[in-house]
Amino acid sequence: xxxxxxLIVGAGPVGLAVASALWQRGIEAxxxxxxxxxxxxxxxxxxxxxxxxxxxxxxxxxEAEREGLRIRSTSYHLAGGRTxxxxxxxxxxxxxxxQENTSRLLEAALERAGGRVxxxxxxxxVATTAGVVTVKAxxxxxxxxxxxxxxxAADGVRSIVREKLGIDFVGSPVSTGFLLAEGRxxxxxxxxxxxxxxxxTGSVVFAAMxxxxxxxxxxxxxxxxxxxxxxxxxxxxxxxxxxxIEDLDMVNRFTSQERIASVLHTERCFLVGDAAHTHSPxxxxxxxxxxxxxxxxxxxxxxxxxGELHPRILDTYEPERRQAAEQIVRATHRFLKVFTLxxxxxxxxxTAWRALEATGLLRRWFVPxxxxxxxxxxxxxxxxxxxxxxxxxxxAAARPGRLPEPGLRAPHWVPPAVVDGPPGFRLLxxxxxxxxxxxxxxxxxxxxxxxxxxxxxxxRSSGFLLLRPxxxxxxxxxxxxxxxxxxRLLARIALSDPSTTxxxxxx
Numbered sequence: 374x375x376x377x378x379x380l381i382v383g384a385g386p387v388g389l390a391v392a393s394a395l396w397q398r399g400i401e402a403x404x405x406x407x408x409x410x411x412x413x414x415x416x417x418x419x420x421x422x423x424x425x426x427x428x429x430x431x432x433x434x435x436e437a438e439r440e441g442l443r444i445r446s447t448s449y450h451l452a453g454g455r456t457x458x459x460x461x462x463x464x465x466x467x468x469x470x471x472q473e474n475t476s477r478l479l480e481a482a483l484e485r486a487g488g489r490v491x492x493x494x495x496x497x498x499v500a501t502t503a504g505v506v507t508v509k510a511x512x513x514x515x516x517x518x519x520x521x522x523x524x525x526a527a528d529g530v531r532s533i534v535r536e537k538l539g540i541d542f543v544g545s546p547v548s549t550g551f552l553l554a555e556g557r558x559x560x561x562x563x564x565x566x567x568x569x570x571x572x573x574t575g576s577v578v579f580a581a582m583x584x585x586x587x588x589x590x591x592x593x594x595x596x597x598x599x600x601x602x603x604x605x606x607x608x609x610x611x612x613x614x615x616x617x618i619e620d621l622d623m624v625n626r627f628t629s630q631e632r633i634a635s636v637l638h639t640e641r642c643f644l645v646g647d648a649a650h651t652h653s654p655x656x657x658x659x660x661x662x663x664x665x666x667x668x669x670x671x672x673x674x675x676x677x678x679x680g681e682l683h684p685r686i687l688d689t690y691e692p693e694r695r696q697a698a699e700q701i702v703r704a705t706h707r708f709l710k711v712f713t714l715x716x717x718x719x720x721x722x723x724t725a726w727r728a729l730e731a732t733g734l735l736r737r738w739f740v741p742x743x744x745x746x747x748x749x750x751x752x753x754x755x756x757x758x759x760x761x762x763x764x765x766x767x768x769a770a771a772r773p774g775r776l777p778e779p780g781l782r783a784p785h786w787v788p789p790a791v792v793d794g795p796p797g798f799r800l801l802x803x804x805x806x807x808x809x810x811x812x813x814x815x816x817x818x819x820x821x822x823x824x825x826x827x828x829x830x831x832x833r834s835s836g837f838l839l840l841r842p843x844x845x846x847x848x849x850x851x852x853x854x855x856x857x858x859x860x861r862l863l864a865r866i867a868l869s870d871p872s873t874t875x876x877x878x879x880x
Contacts (some may be wrong), residue, residue, distance in 0.1 A: 378678050380508060380521035382534050384490045384572075385412060386472060387646030387663035388527030389479035393431045394671035396486035397795050402523070402677050404483070405494035405510065407528070411480065415555055415623070416472035418582065419444075419657030421745040422665045423782070425468060426844060430795055432485070433478040433638050440478075441470035441585045442565065447740070449730075450570045450613060451723040457730040464785050465744040469582050472660065478665040497668075499537040500525065501640045523674060524642040526685040527663075532648035535634060539643070544632030547653050549592045550712055554604045554624040558587050560616030569712075571723060572614050576712040586622070590654070594711045599626045629653050631706060633698050633835075638691040643670055650698040655708040656743055665748070666694050672795070672842040681823060683868050689753040697748045704742065750780040754847050755862050776836050776849040783844050790826060796842045797861070800827045804835035817856060823865035 379395055381388045384406035400593055420428075420441070428434040444467050449457040461467075480490060491512075492679040498509040506524040511518050526534035535542065563569060568579040577591035591607050598606070601621050608616050633650045637643065646663030670690055676682030711722060729735040741747055790799050800818055804810030813828040814837065818827035839848040839859045848859035 376505070377401070377519065377521040379403070379523045379525060379674065380405070380506065380519055380527045380528055382496050382508070382528035383532075383646070383648070384408075384476075384480070384492070384644065385527060385529065386417075386475045386479055386660060387667050388488075388525070389476060389483055390427060390431065390664050390667035391409040391525050391527060391645060391671055392488055392490075393479055393483045393486060394667065394795065396483060396488045396508065397431065398671070398675035398679065399710055400486065400675050400809070402525075403491070403519070404488065405491045405496070407437065407493070407495040409493045411473070412476055413473045413584070414471070414667070415588070417475075417657070417660035418469050418471055418473070418578070418588065419661075420465065420468045421472055421657070421661045421743070422464060423597075423745045423748075423844075424661045425508050427668050428478075431479065433482050436478050437468060437470055440474050440583065442581055444565060444567055444581065446566045447743075448563065448566055448568045449726055449735075450568060452571065452573045452720070453459060453624060453723070455723075455727065457726060457735065459730075459740060461744070463742055465740050465746075466498050467657070467744065467793045469580065472584070475660075485530055494839065496528070496533050496537075499642070500535055501538075501642060503640075507642045509650070512687045522641065522678070525670070525674075526642065526644045526648045527646050527667075528648055528652050529585070530630070530647045532644070534642070535644060535648050537640060538636075538642060540639070541635040542632045543635050544630060544651075547631055547709065549625055549709065550595060550628050551590055551654065552593045552597060552599065552607060552626055552677065553588055554589045554601075554621055555582065556621035556623070557585060557619040558589075558608075558616055560613075560620050562587075567802055571726070572611045573720065575611045578712075579612075580657075587598075592709075593626070597626070599624060631702050633695065635690070636686070637694055638687065639673065642813045643674075645670060650702065652702045653680055653705040653709045655705055655712060658705055658745070661745055662698060662701050665697065665745075668843045669694055672797075676823075677868075680868055682866055686866050692753055693750040696751055700748055726791075746782055748846060749782070752779040754841075754866060755779060755858070772857055776838065776851070777846050779846050781846050783838065783840050783846060786855060787828065787840070790827075790828065792826065796844075798825045798842060798847070799840040800825055801840065802827070802829045803832045804829075804833075805833070806831050808835060810835040810837065813853060813856060817860060821860070822864050825863070 377735050378400055379402040381392050381402055381404040384404055388404055392402050394405040409637055428437050446461055495511045496508055500507045506521050508519045508839050526532050526535055544844045564581050580588040597603055601618055604624055605618050631652050634644050637649050645666035673686045677684050800814055802810040802814035814827045818825045836851040837856055838846055841847045848862055
């Protein structure tokens with residue numbers, strides 16, 4: 374029996390993203406899927422800018438841009454006729470792309486890297502020991518026992534892997550059901566925008582889609598008809614008026630849950646995507662959250678298997694992605710409350726939104742929140758005490774130009790690294806062209822225990838950012854002593870004796 378370095382269960386977008394990233398890093402991961410054919414349908418369509426960075430790294434961004442539609446603005450239509458239109462700006466613009474397109478592009482990237490999806494493989498049991506994961510599966514050729522060094526469960530909300538590992542899915546159903554429809558409408562609406570109609574009797578969301586199509590969604594009672602007439606009723610009661618349905622490609626009603634797995638990493642197994650967490654669909658966060666799981670895990674797992682990083686780096690997956698999931702579940706829960714208020718509370722909400730727009734907070738705070746830039750991690754790599762949630766929120770909103778703390782995303786003023794292949798660790802020094810920061814940075818990179826790219830950015834004040842492969846800040850500072858601390862951080866996560874690695878050491 375050939376033992377795989379990594380087995381990925383589930384070939385939706387998240388599983389495919391993990392597999393593509395691993396194959397691009399030289400890891401011959403095996404990916405299996407219970408369904409006989411690729412998933413079809415629009416499903417999750419809104420891809421936020423941090424996710425588009427993942428697309429760029431796996432080489433599918435240009436194709437996705439050609440097939441998708443960029444959203445340039447968001448309009449909040451308040452009862453009484455007032456509209457708050459927010460131009461998102463390039464750094465916050467999502468791409469609308471049906472999920473079946475996303476899956477197809479990711480699978481093509483996987484195949485270009487040398488991998489392939491094995492379909493009609495249904496997992497029936499999972500067992501772990503100190504050194505191996507054994508998965509029992511039904512395949513087209515009969516039962517098979519698959520051995521792997523590591524297992525990644527990307528098999529959805531009803532994850533069989535999560536069930537067999539005995540991991541609880543903690544949370545509860547969302548009490549509100551949603552009507553979802555896609556098709557073409559006749560009416561005067563900006564076509565490269567998302568429109569939120571915040572009426573006194575309920576809300577409805579219009580999202581532009583590729584091909585001159587529109588997605589319509591809104592919270593509805595169980596009795597609401599799931600028909601074209603029911604969609605038209607929703608538009609007439611909550612929309613701006615003057616909008617009629619031309620034809621629908623799809624209309625259905627669905628419910629959701631707010632749950633996070635009690636464990637995201639146990640022994641040699643990791644949960645990603647909907648197997649790890651699920652929440653209300655408002656804000657289009659779900660697939661983005663899962664793809665960021667993939668982004669977080671792939672470089673760590675590849676670094677351990679390739680003998681570059683100490684297995685302790687894998688222990689950072691759980692606290693980082695749990696905090697991210699908790700932030701998104703809280704945010705989407707609040708969105709749901711905001712969009713399902715009664716008439717009296719809706720008037721208060723609309724007054725508050727006008728205040729947000731007048732003070733600029735709608736553009737400076739709410740838009741980056743929806744775009745995913747405010748998701749932050751605890752400081753897992755250094756030995757400093759972790760920041761509390763409230764303090765981290767303040768750090769996330771730090772004034773422009775301030776060096777971000779560990780656990781925050783690299784700021785937008787950081788230029789993208791020009792690299793061939795997947796990104797690695799990066800040291801960005803800041804300071805005058807003829808100052809010492811550049812020299813110290815070159816010496817630091819040359820002595821680094823992990824492969825480290827160094828770039829210098831000319832600025833009046835000196836400092837540095839140590840960036841992780843996923844674009845988060847590992848360390849920052851302005852002094853040589855702080856740079857030395859960053860060196861010790863890299864030494865802690867590097868594998869001290871590469872000769873001992875096989876990718877099969879315990880984590």
